[in-house]
Amino acid sequence: MGPATSQDLVLRAPQTQDAAAIHQLIAECPPLDLNSVYVYLLLCQHFRHTCVLAERAGHVDGFISAYFLPDQPEVLFVWQVAVHQRARGQRLGQTMLEHLKQRLDGCALRFLETTVSPDNLASRGLFNAMARRWQAPLQEQEFFQSTLFGRQAHDAEPLLRIGPLGAA
Ligand SMILES: CC(C)(COP(=O)(O)OP(=O)(O)OC[C@H]1O[C@@H](n2cnc3c(N)ncnc32)[C@H](O)[C@@H]1OP(=O)(O)O)[C@@H](O)C(=O)NCCC(=O)NCCS
Structure with missing residues (x-):
């Protein structure tokens, strides 16, 4: 599937040539x-069909990394969603997720999962908005407790699950 264009916004699958700019955005x-450039290279090489890059006027304004769970092909796990400060509040996060869902039409996709720390209101707002838009239930459950991050101070990462996704 080719890139989808709206005005000067281009939404497309990333390529390895984008990895350094994605690293900078994150x-x-x-x-x-922030993961290593190597991780973003792997995402662009092996998982590009489930990732989204948003470009405007040659600048990377947004990125989503995601992959299907290896043992549950109906579950898409959304790893990182990033919208550059200059592009926030314009529904780019929602537009990228909608683009990804439409690109994956024809796959077995039924659930979208992600993790969100308790105090990330922007991220929670984004996934709440998608659940409303897709008219699908959103459930939250414990997933990665903060102790699992070892000596690195890190908030717990509960799991948000949206679905089942219908035709709405
Ligand atoms: C989270 C993030 C991707 C949202 O991107 P965005 O393009 O500004 O989001 P959208 O404009 O699509 O907004 C989506 C919804 O979230 C809500 N929202 C966005 N920012 C918010 C904030 N700071 N506080 C509360 N709600 C917020 C919007 O109101 C909107 O809901 P609505 O349609 O009901 O009004 C962006 O803020 C970001 O990159 N943050 C830093 C990285 C991060 O925390 N990523 C999320 C980890 S998964």
């Missing part, structure tokens, strides 16, 4: 954990 989007 570095500028706290509280996201």
